[in-house]
Amino acid sequence: MVSRKEQLSISSWNVHGLGDKIDDPFFLNNIKSDINILLETWKGECEEFKVKGFNLISKCRKKKKGSRRYSGGIIIYIRKEYMKGISYLKDASLSENRLWLKVDKYFFGLSDDIYICASYIPPVSSTHFENDFIMLDHELSTLSNRGKILVIGDLNSRTGELPDYIKNDSLQINNFDGSDLLPPDYAIDIENKRINQDKVLNTHGKNLLDLCLSSGLRIVNGRLLGDSLGYYTYMSKNGFSTVDFALVSESLLSSVQYFKTNDFTYLSDHAKIGLFLKCSINENTEFKLDNNKWKSINTYKWTEQSKNLVINALSTDYIREEIISLEILDINKTQDGVDEAVEKLTDILQNISEIACKKFFGSGIDTCQIADNPMDQSRDEFESSFETDGFVISHPTNKAT
Secondary structure, three states, rough: OOOEEEEEEEEEEOOOOOOOOOOHHHHHHHHOEEEEEEEEEOOOOOOOOOOEEEEEEEOOOOOOOOOOOOOHHHHHHHHHHHHHEEEEEEOOOOOOOOOEEOOOOOHOOOOOOOEEEEEOOOOOOOOOOOHHHHHHHHHHHOOOOOOHHHHEEOOOEOOOOOOOOOOOOOHHHHOOOOOOOOOOOOOOOOOOOOOOOOOEEHHHHHHHHHHHHHOOOOOOOOOOOOOOOOOOOOOOOEEOOOOOEEEEEEEHHHHEEEEEEEEOOOOEEOOOOOEEEEEEEEEOOOOOOOOOOOOEEEEEEOOOOOOHHHHHOOOOHHHHHHHHHHHOOOOOOOOOHHHHHHHHHHHHHHHHHHHHOEEEEEEEEOEOOOOOOOOOOOOOHHHHHHHOOOEEEEEEEEOOO
């Protein structure tokens, strides 16, 4: 049986120091998105902050000599069942203020890969400010060519209600002197007003708006159901402001179904923000085994049509891209390097098999169940086909329970 999930939830929260909040039931109840980004954790990289049902990725600042605690710090909790479709891009940013993830389009049923930047931009007066907007712009110029972008976090930017798009954009400039001043693929900015309760513009806010103009990103706050009034995200003794944002590629904005600024709580001076993205995730039901050491395996049977279907599969753009990606992969001569190469090859074979062959889903040798392509075939017939003309692709991380 296959169930389908049609939303991917992503949240970001400046927790103003993680401390012992990890033991607070109310805090843990807030770690319920599929991807939970915690900023300003003030913690180093360690495993003591595990949350049941989630895998942990972290990035921390080096502790200054003489300091009593760490500063900065990013921790991301990702729902375990989705880890196979999410990659940590360690080299995407040299900054300690940003952490990049890749959300795989095939796993999540998306049109493009999505690159998520968990970002904390310190105030301009901070010693940790690193010309972050310039560095982020460079990172965006590299990754935006590979897929769509989501930047989310505490950006310490107050943008007022100024536009993050070019007003009155037009192709008419090409008629200025009879020459084409704009590139042939130039896309006109679409005017899409947003609401913001915070009417102030600061230096970071101006830089953020400039970044949106240069990179084609759009602010989600104040535009969608759940935050149509552009609520405040930060409170202090001086008042309220909106400094936590989600920015997405303009072409991704229509895939954001909902955006929410949560209520303020005793846990932080920042409100948690979160959004829901349209997706299409197939979730196979778990198979129960008497002996849980057996792995779940996908089995594919060659048919009379498979030869032509394989040829067609090899001509598709995404299969060709996967093969090229494997060919140019710089394989480290280590166990991890070999594992990475084998996993990529396995994914290619599986994607081809999904197109060209009939698929079965089994668990070890005690049970056999047909999943996506139901056929009237007995267990004996299945085992016979497995032994003679079938082949198996096994995923070590996909174990039946």
